[in-house]
Amino acid sequence: MANYDVTITNGSGSARMKAGTYNVTATAQGYSATSLDPKTFTATASDGSQTFTLLAEGTLELIFNETGASGGTPITSGSVVMTDSTGSIEYGSAVNINSTGVATFANVPFGTSESPITLYFKQLSTDDSHEIESNIISVELSSATETQYVINVLLGEQTFTLSDSTYSGLPINGTLNFNNE
Amino acid sequence: MELIINCANNLVYNPTIQYYVTVQNKCGQVLFATYTTSETVRICCCERSVVVCVRLYQNGNIIQTKSRYVNCARENQISMNFDFLARGVQKEESLQQFLVLDKTYNFPIQRASLLFLTL
Numbered sequence: 001m002a003n004y005d006v007t008i009t010n011g012s013g014s015a016r017m018k019a020g021t022y023n024v025t026a027t028a029q030g031y032s033a034t035s036l037d038p039k040t041f042t043a044t045a046s047d048g049s050q051t052f053t054l055l056a057e058g059t060l061e062l063i064f065n066e067t068g069a070s071g072g073t074p075i076t077s078g079s080v081v082m083t084d085s086t087g088s089i090e091y092g093s094a095v096n097i098n099s100t101g102v103a104t105f106a107n108v109p110f111g112t113s114e115s116p117i118t119l120y121f122k123q124l125s126t127d128d129s130h131e132i133e134s135n136i137i138s139v140e141l142s143s144a145t146e147t148q149y150v151i152n153v154l155l156g157e158q159t160f161t162l163s164d165s166t167y168s169g170l171p172i173n174g175t176l177n178f179n180n181e
Numbered sequence: 182m183e184l185i186i187n188c189a190n191n192l193v194y195n196p197t198i199q200y201y202v203t204v205q206n207k208c209g210q211v212l213f214a215t216y217t218t219s220e221t222v223r224i225c226c227c228e229r230s231v232v233v234c235v236r237l238y239q240n241g242n243i244i245q246t247k248s249r250y251v252n253c254a255r256e257n258q259i260s261m262n263f264d265f266l267a268r269g270v271q272k273e274e275s276l277q278q279f280l281v282l283d284k285t286y287n288f289p290i291q292r293a294s295l296l297f298l299t300l
Contacts, residue, residue, distance in 0.1 A: 004297040008281045011289020016274040021300045026281070028293035035284065041297060047276040052295065053284035082286050092286035107285040 017043040024052070030109025030117045030141070031056050058110035060139060061147045062121065064101040066130070068151030074101025075152045078126040080137075087122045087136045094124055110141040117141045126152050182226045182253060184233060185260045201236040226253040235261055 002020070006013045008028075020043060026036040035055035062080060065072030078097035081090045082105065095103045111117040121137040130152035139148045164170035184202060204213040206228050213225040224233065230252055237245035247261050281290045 002299060004295075006279060006295045006297065008279065008290065008293040008295060010291060011281055012279070013281070013295065014276060014278040015297075017277050017297065018274050022297035023300055025296045025298075026293055027296070028281070028290050031283075031290070031293075037284065040300070041277075043275060043277050045275055047278075049278040049280070051280040051282060053282050054290060054293070055284040082288070084288070089288075091283070091288040109283065109290075 019043050019045050026052065026054060028054055028109075029111050029115065030058065056107050056109035058108040058141055058144045058146070060105040060108045060119070060141060061145075062097075062103045062105070062137065062139070062150055063147060064097055064103070064123070064126065064130075064133075064150045064152050066152065066154050068149045070149065072149070072151075073154075074099075075130045076101070076127045078132070078152075079103075079124045080121050081124055083120050083122045083136065085118075085120050085136065085138075087120065090122070097126075108141060110144055110146065113142045123150065123152075129155050131155060182224050182251070182256065183258045184222045184224050184235070185258065203234045203236075205232045205234065207232075226251065229254055233259065233261070 002018045004015045004017055004022075006015045022041050022043070024036060024039055024041050026033055031054040035053075037053050037055075038050075041050055063074065064078060064080075065074040067073075075097060076099045079094040080097060080103045081094040082092055083090050095105060097103045105121075108119060109117050117140070119139050119141060121139065123133045123137065126132045131154075133150050133152060137148070137150055139146065160176055162172045162174055162176065164172055202213075202215050202217065202222050202224060203211050204224055204226060205211050207230065212227055212231065215222065215224075230250065232248055233251050234246070234248040236243050249259065249261060251259055279295060281293050281295070282288065283290055
């Protein structure tokens with residue numbers, strides 16, 4: 001008869017355990033303890049390993065607009081993905097930004113106002129008339145539903161003149177196509 | 182010459198167990214002696230025919246002694262088995278490693294604890 005309490009840091013932990021089958025329960029801020037999968041573990045006489053998962057129940061809305069605050073003109077398309085703090089590791093699939101500038105991340109962990117959980121995001125694309133947020137977006141989650149605004153600056157307006165090359169000043173009505181190679 | 186100290190399969194290697202290895206000539210004179218906690222020991226064999234003795238200590242007590250005649254000219258690697266050590270250091274626990282990930286996004290959860298209760 002032996003019980004073990006294993007501390008998990010940055011996703012990993014270990015213990016020397018007697019062979020046997022155990023009921024496993026988890027404690028982790030921001031996660032539902034009942035979501036632990038699997039809920040039992042069998043240790044053999046040999047060294048071994050096991051991956052557990054936990055499901056969170058928070059929801060985060062990232063809203064991309066021209067002011068980075070409520071009321072700004074939203075972008076109309078794009079995508080964003082959860083990452084580590086450096087942006088080098090992506091977690092899960094990219095989420096599309098809808099026509100009102102909103103990207104919704106479901107099942108995110110959340111903490112409390114005293115001890116929020118910080119998540120990181122990287123914007124992958126925006127629409128044709130805005131500049132992407134190039135910095136990693138850091139979000140502190142202290143409640144089950146959170147909203148954070150992200151600024152996407154409106155691109156500068158370029159003015160063009162199209163005129164007849166022979167008769168200087170004669171304006172031409174037409175279309176110019178610009179392709180970014 | 183290299184001495185490999187083999188434990189039985191059901192033993193866990195335990196660095197707190199100390200081996201005392203000696204090499205003696207036919208007259209019992211100690212030619213080489215070393216303490217080690219490694220399973221592999223390089224031993225000095227300066228005569229053609231010697232006796233290699235291994236004493237196994239745990240918590241300062243001798244729990245095993247074995248010896249073997251070795252023809253140094255013919256053998257450059259020898260093994261000695263400690264099959265009956267199971268009583269003292271039988272493998273009771275194994276190292277279990279755990280990974281805890283977010284189910285949706287597959288990132289490692291920063292801080293958590295897992296409690297294992299015997300069924």
